[in-house]
Amino acid sequence: MEAVEATGSTSVSSNPGERSARRGHSASMADVARLAGVSSQTVSRVSNGYPGVTEETRQQVLAAMKELGYRPNSAARALKRGEFRTIGLITFTLSTTGNVRTIDAIATSAAQEGYAVTLLPVAVPTQDEVRGAFSRLGELAVDAVIVIMEVHLLDAAALSLPPHVQVVVADSDAGDRYTVVDTDQAGGTRDAVKHLLDLGHRTVWHLAGPEDSYAAQRRADAWRDTLDEAGRVPPPLVRGDWSAESGYRAGLGIADQEDCTAVFAANDQMALGLLRALHERGRKVPDDVSVIGFDDIPESGSFQPPLTTVHQDFAEVGRRCVEGVLRQMQQSTPERGTTLVPTRLVLRQSTARPPSR
């Protein structure tokens, strides 16, 4: 029965808010206006930094604000302005390497632009779940949406979006229907495979990600294309599920392939598992087998041996997502088209010339 009373807080000594606020509700513009002896509109002007206020009046208002601990009520503001200055973020799980960093960048860029980011977790990656999330989102305080998700799950869902909410999709295709920002999967893959071919490997094996992943699909396609263009025969494709564990299991199989001298793993985690499998089977990396990854997770430099990999600029992806969403909001027209963020090959010690035999 004393904790409820905590209104004045910092200014307890200097004659706090009186009955300014009824319960514990913070002071409103009207309260500030009363104390400063001006109209609430003037308070509004000061609050928003609008011109047409004497420096003197301004100071009085600011003083009153401070005295009462005034904070603009964002709900009222949003209601009046018709915008929330908030971006919704729809993902399955944050726990994928890329996602986190992208999200981090999104949150940071958004903050810089004065936008907040609201998380919209989707428990299970099914169309129904996604649709559910979207319709919940409809009544959510959100001006725009960034979706990090395979597009085929999105299709049905997007229909239930309120009309004025803009969308940007990361990590997917569908540039024909939405603004899409993605890492240049094909370019990165090409660099990786070419690097191995340039070293003298006859061909390159591929440890792919799960079939239902767009990124995995793209990387697999680009791998095959690059080999085709170079006139090499693609070995059978080996599948994992992104996890190090799956990389290990797949790696045990690959290790038995005598003729395999180079492997392109679709991500660093699987590369990690692969390294372990090769090590266990006595195939030396990079002397017997070269391994290259994708992502450049922070740990990859500490693998045994340090992993050559394709660096993804997740931060840039995040930034461009925000950029795209804000641009669409300004124009209040949806855009289409895909923005590709380039990758960079990071050379470490897991790739070398093939054994001379």
Added chain:
Amino acid sequence: MEAVEATGSTSVSSNPGERSARRGHSASMADVARLAGVSSQTVSRVSNGYPGVTEETRQQVLAAMKELGYRPNSAARALKRGEFRTIGLITFTLSTTGNVRTIDAIATSAAQEGYAVTLLPVAVPTQDEVRGAFSRLGELAVDAVIVIMEVHLLDAAALSLPPHVQVVVADSDAGDRYTVVDTDQAGGTRDAVKHLLDLGHRTVWHLAGPEDSYAAQRRADAWRDTLDEAGRVPPPLVRGDWSAESGYRAGLGIADQEDCTAVFAANDQMALGLLRALHERGRKVPDDVSVIGFDDIPESGSFQPPLTTVHQDFAEVGRRCVEGVLRQMQQSTPERGTTLVPTRLVLRQSTARPPSR
């Protein structure tokens, strides 16, 4: 010039919203009420599932809602009700292993309770930055705050929080001032160190996290205490910065210590670097040196060798954070005290009896 027109969407065929909404603004209760031939209050009742509405009327209203694609305006709702049903989340970076998973769990639990989660990234971990974030937060649409952060950065900041906003702190101490949820750092450390001692190691080295980290500090303290209690002499403490790279550097030094047979690394990433350093220096794990980590990141089972480590239940931490915050909101009283989430020792292949010598 065709993209702007996307209002009726799903119900294009069935005589859409007419001039119901002026521009592209979605329909309001008044619009629905008009169409259904009832008062807006009745619409409100249906919308909120309140009693006192005939099934017949209810159906009419629902039909009208569907027709117009009505979505409650959350800003107006928040303004009226005085709550946003949103929890703010303050962190530096999402990119720490633990943080992401905790945040994921927070978002999920919050969603289950009908709360949204708004991200509040703090660029640089300084008191000023944090204070800035808090005051921005003051005018943010947030009912409560979960802070994942060292408490010493929080101190000055919390003062600028609006009085009715409840706080829960994760991953820190300060149970005397806030509700705190944390992993049982001491318990996990104790288990790890005891496990090594039980195997027969004379003492255990510690590869600690950075000094400014509360978790690192706690783990280092518990390590020392456990050794003290067992009557063993703690070797000099070695510091890293959580990164695999720092673990590698520190590991090179540790590898030279002939008498070192067991190392407790404060996280799995550093353990990874340590493994690499030991490998390079020809010290076999676990034959020559046992290594144990902390966190149980998904990859740790694929290290060379698979890492014995202390599993943290980040999801549970997240869940309890939300629980705590909601409980405080209901009571509208802040609580104090710390909730510890237990850890679990995961035995893999990086620990063994010490070499017989």
Added chain:
DNA sequence: GGATGTTATGTTTACGTAAACATTCAGTGG
């Protein structure tokens, strides 16, 4: 010196919702 700006400020109103209060109407008991 009066018409005309210009600047600082005040007043009214609307944003969409939901609580509080008002009304209507059908059924019930005395």
Added chain:
DNA sequence: CCACTGAATGTTTACGTAAACATAACATCC
């Protein structure tokens, strides 16, 4: 059969803000 109850519905109002529209005071120009 009428006052009374209670359920269904309608009307009024307030939440806090800011745009739109006044007004007031004072400087400026011819």
